[in-house]
Amino acid sequence: MYSGNFEIKKRSSFILACAGVGKRMQLDYPKQFFEYQGKPLFLSPLLCAEKSEYVQEIIIASQEEYVEYIIKLCQEEGVHKLKCVVVGGKERQDSIYAALKKVGEKMDYVIIQDAVRPFCKERYLREAYEVLQEGYAGAVVGVAVKDTVKQISEESLVQETLNRNILFAAHTPQAFPKDILREAYKKAYEDKFLGTDDSSLVERLGYSVKIIKGDYDNIKVTTPEDLKMLNR
Structure with missing residues (x-):
């Protein structure tokens, strides 16, 4: 397969983190199943991966009670790359680790995406692939911080104003060579380290x-x- 003159030499597994509870959304069901334009939120990034030449297999981590629903919906929407739906854990990190164990041995890279980021773009997957091909151990989509950021104490006193010119807010997708990500997850559990994203485990x-x-x-x-941002 090709993208212009760029040959795809490595195979990627796409993990969709779809096991969140979403208490802050004040819904009586997980936020990833909230319907946007008649479809659950998680379906949008899922279809992005399905259509991408940079993804060869898809693994979804979700709550046990939604596994059959997700499989049925994937069948209805023509998602042919789905390998399996795994049952997630207490923390997001637990869910990704459960999915990581199912990544195929022929896969070289792993791409991780939040189910509740519905505006995943093909270029993110392409550029992440290209970064890994350059030899980096990770690629993280992010945006420059617009606001002035203050570091504060436990008493809410300002300790320092950080240089926003070197600050980025990390998004997903995030991509890594499979073996490096497995190493990072294994070490995190050995050290009882809980990261706020996958990249922090690799870093x-x-x-x-x-x-x-x-x-x-x-x-x-x-x-x-x-x-409100969904309709802008």
Whole structure:
């Protein structure tokens, strides 16, 4: 397969983190199943992966009670790359680790995507692939911080004003060579380390991770206010 003159030599597994509870959304069901334009939120990034030449298999991590529903919906929507739906854990990290164990041995890279970031773009997957091909241990989509950021104490006192010119907000997708990501997850559990994203697990081992400049519309639906952004 080709993208212009760029030959795809490596195979990638796409993990969709779809096991969140979403208490802050004030819904009586997980936020990834909230319907946007008549479809659940998680379906949008899923179809992005399905259509991408940079993805060869898809693994979804979700709650046990939604596994059959997800499989049925994938069949209805023509998602042929789905390998399996695994049952997630208490933390997001647990869910990704469960999915990581199912990644095919023929896969070279792993791409991780939040189910509640509905505006995943093909270029993110392409650019992540290209970064890994350059030899980096990770690729993270992110955007420059617009606001002035203050570091504060436990008493809410300002300790320092950080240089926003070197600050980026990390999004997904995030991509890594399979073996490096497995190593990072194994070490995190050995050290009882809980990261806020997948890249933090890789970074702490000293590997180089590169930022891909994303778009500000690549929002994560976390609170009811975020729903307003879906219709912009």
